[in-house]
Amino acid sequence: MNLSDIKFPIYVVHTDEVASKDGILWCEGAVIDDRNVIGSTLGQRRLKTPMKNLYDLKYQIDDFGGLVKHRGRFYVDSNGKFFIYEKSKSAKLKYHPIGKLEHKDVATLMWIKGIPFPFELPRPPAAIMRYAGVLYIDNKPSFIYELTEAKKKDTWRKI
Secondary structure: OOOHHOOOOOOEOOOOOEEEOOOOEEEOOOEEEOOOOOOHHHOOOOOOOOOOOOOOOOEEEHHHHHHHHOOEEEEEEEOEEEEEOOOOOOEEEEEEEEEEEEEOOOOOEEEEOOOOEEEEEEEOOOOOOOOOEEEEEEOOEEEEEEEEEOOOOOOEEEE
């Protein structure tokens, strides 16, 4: 399964003991997904299923950045596809000063010194944050990993 095949948001499954039988995705005796009911997403099918013992999907990951930061390995995506994500590649984490912030209606654009394009954040950062840790994938700035008050030493993360 390629990363492009994954439909976000995804949900954490706490074990790899997942089985699919007769259109139902099972985990620990509870139903994750019931493909026998009509619905285009995992959430729609879970709302419509007559099965009462649903597996608790307690933790949602909204984007690739959240997946990289999460320590787990077992997930189900919004289409109901179970997958295992193994961190196999390393990426550089570099810290840059935060430049200009542009507040929009539903997001904030953050310009970072030394990077020619802005990053989109769901909300404005705290005023005390001065540096952004940017994760570089294939030597290209990909997303903001963290915001900090003081500059940290450049390092790496496994993705």
